[in-house]
Amino acid sequence: MQSHQFENQLTEQVMACHECDLLVEYPDLEPGSTAVCPRCDYVMTKRHKNAMERLLAFAVSGLIFLLMSAMYPFLSFSAGGQDRVVTLLQSIDVLADEQQVLLALLIMVVILIIPAAFLMGVVYVVGALKYWTILPPHGRRVLRFILALAPWSMVEIFLIGTMVSLIKIASLATISLGMSFWSYIAFTILMTLVLLHLDKVQVWSWVENSDVQTTV
Numbered sequence: 453m454q455s456h457q458f459e460n461q462l463t464e465q466v467m468a469c470h471e472c473d474l475l476v477e478y479p480d481l482e483p484g485s486t487a488v489c490p491r492c493d494y495v496m497t498k499r500h501k502n503a504m505e506r507l508l509a510f511a512v513s514g515l516i517f518l519l520m521s522a523m524y525p526f527l528s529f530s531a532g533g534q535d536r537v538v539t540l541l542q543s544i545d546v547l548a549d550e551q552q553v554l555l556a557l558l559i560m561v562v563i564l565i566i567p568a569a570f571l572m573g574v575v576y577v578v579g580a581l582k583y584w585t586i587l588p589p590h591g592r593r594v595l596r597f598i599l600a601l602a603p604w605s606m607v608e609i610f611l612i613g614t615m616v617s618l619i620k621i622a623s624l625a626t627i628s629l630g631m632s633f634w635s636y637i638a639f640t641i642l643m644t645l646v647l648l649h650l651d652k653v654q655v656w657s658w659v660e661n662s663d664v665q666t667t668v
């Protein structure tokens with residue numbers, strides 16, 4: 453990180469543009485302001501107002517909705533006089549039964565496990581920084597993990613895929629959407645909000661300003 457070489461300048465920080473590699477000096481940013489690359493207009497960092505509070509609120513609610521979407525019926529459909537209720541986990545189970553174990557595992561990891569780990573990581577690190585102004589044990593490692601996962605979130609792709617399949621099934625059977633479906637939509641919105649408020653530069657600046665820093 454180039455910023456360490458310029459620490460004696462106190463308020464000035466230097467960052468390379470992600471898009472065009474231009475080294476840009478920028479002052480301490482006020483909440484609500486944005487640093488834009490002067491050469492290519494790339495948004496380098498955005499300081500959200502009440503970013504910690506918002507991140508925590510979105511991440512905690514996202515986790516609750518994710519849990520609800522795993523517990524309640526995802527949808528029920530009736531065709532040819534038969535009714536069937538399907539939960540999110542059952543739909544993964546069905547795939548596993550049809551010898552698609554690898555696909556079933558992949559879907560479970562992508563739509564449930566990674567988002568849950570991501571949101572728990574956000575709550576763990578941001579929660580500790582907010583309420584105790586410390587970086588919790590393994591905080592740096594967790595933070596690097598979260599920031600590496602962020603660009604790979606595929607929850608909205610799953611949702612779009614589900615809706616496309618629903619339109620196809622709708623012509624063959626009567627479908628009613630369950631609590632889990634709506635919970636997953638709420639979770640997708642909250643997950644997107646977390647991703648929008650998670651600014652790499654801002655998060656590391658919280659870490660640098662925290663009282664106790666772990667080494668990993």
Ligand SMILES: [Zn+2]
Nearest residue numbers: 469472489492
């Ligand atoms: Zn640039």
